[in-house]
Amino acid sequence: MTVTLLASLEESPIGIWIRESEWGYPIVLVCHTLGMASLVGGTLAVGLCVLGNARVSHSWFSTMFRVAWLGFAVSLISGTILFTGAAQRFIGNPAFQVKLAALALVALALWLLAKRLRRDASPPAPEEAVVTRCIAAASILLWFGAIAAGRLMAYMR
Numbered sequence: 001m002t003v004t005l006l007a008s009l010e011e012s013p014i015g016i017w018i019r020e021s022e023w024g025y026p027i028v029l030v031c032h033t034l035g036m037a038s039l040v041g042g043t044l045a046v047g048l049c050v051l052g053n054a055r056v057s058h059s060w061f062s063t064m065f066r067v068a069w070l071g072f073a074v075s076l077i078s079g080t081i082l083f084t085g086a087a088q089r090f091i092g093n094p095a096f097q098v099k100l101a102a103l104a105l106v107a108l109a110l111w112l113l114a115k116r117l118r119r120d121a122s123p124p125a126p127e128e129a130v131v132t133r134c135i136a137a138a139s140i141l142l143w144f145g146a147i148a149a150g151r152l153m154a155y156m157r
Helices: 003-010 013-020 024-052 058-085 089-091 094-119 126-152
Strands: none
Touching: 003 013, 003 058, 003 089, 013 024, 013 058, 013 089, 024 058, 024 094, 024 126, 058 089, 094 126
8 A cells, every 4th residue: 555545544534533533443443342252253153163073053153154244344344444543553563464464364264164164064074174173273373363463553563
């Protein structure tokens, strides 16, 4: 992103509001937290279930992924609003860059996991189950990395 685009985001009405409003930042941050809780909670439940070899219906997985998608939408919108308040500072923050990389990788892992879970209506072959469990474990670890990086953003410049 160019400096001009980042500066224009910061000077947009939303950027100014999130930065200068007494209640704007806290409200959007709470929305972001609730969205992340739904997103991470739903996908973490699926990942732990896959790792634990629990017997749940495919409709349960579908429900958890719907919760996660709702959380994703809230997190994306609220995260974008938070970004507009300090776009230039965030884009150069190493923790923000790690967070974005971890989010991209976890999105890929969850896409692969959802695809495998939809496909595996019958018990998968042992080698297929191992791959599915590895993807679930990777998604959990990537979430820890994304969350930690998100928290570190406040302490790194």
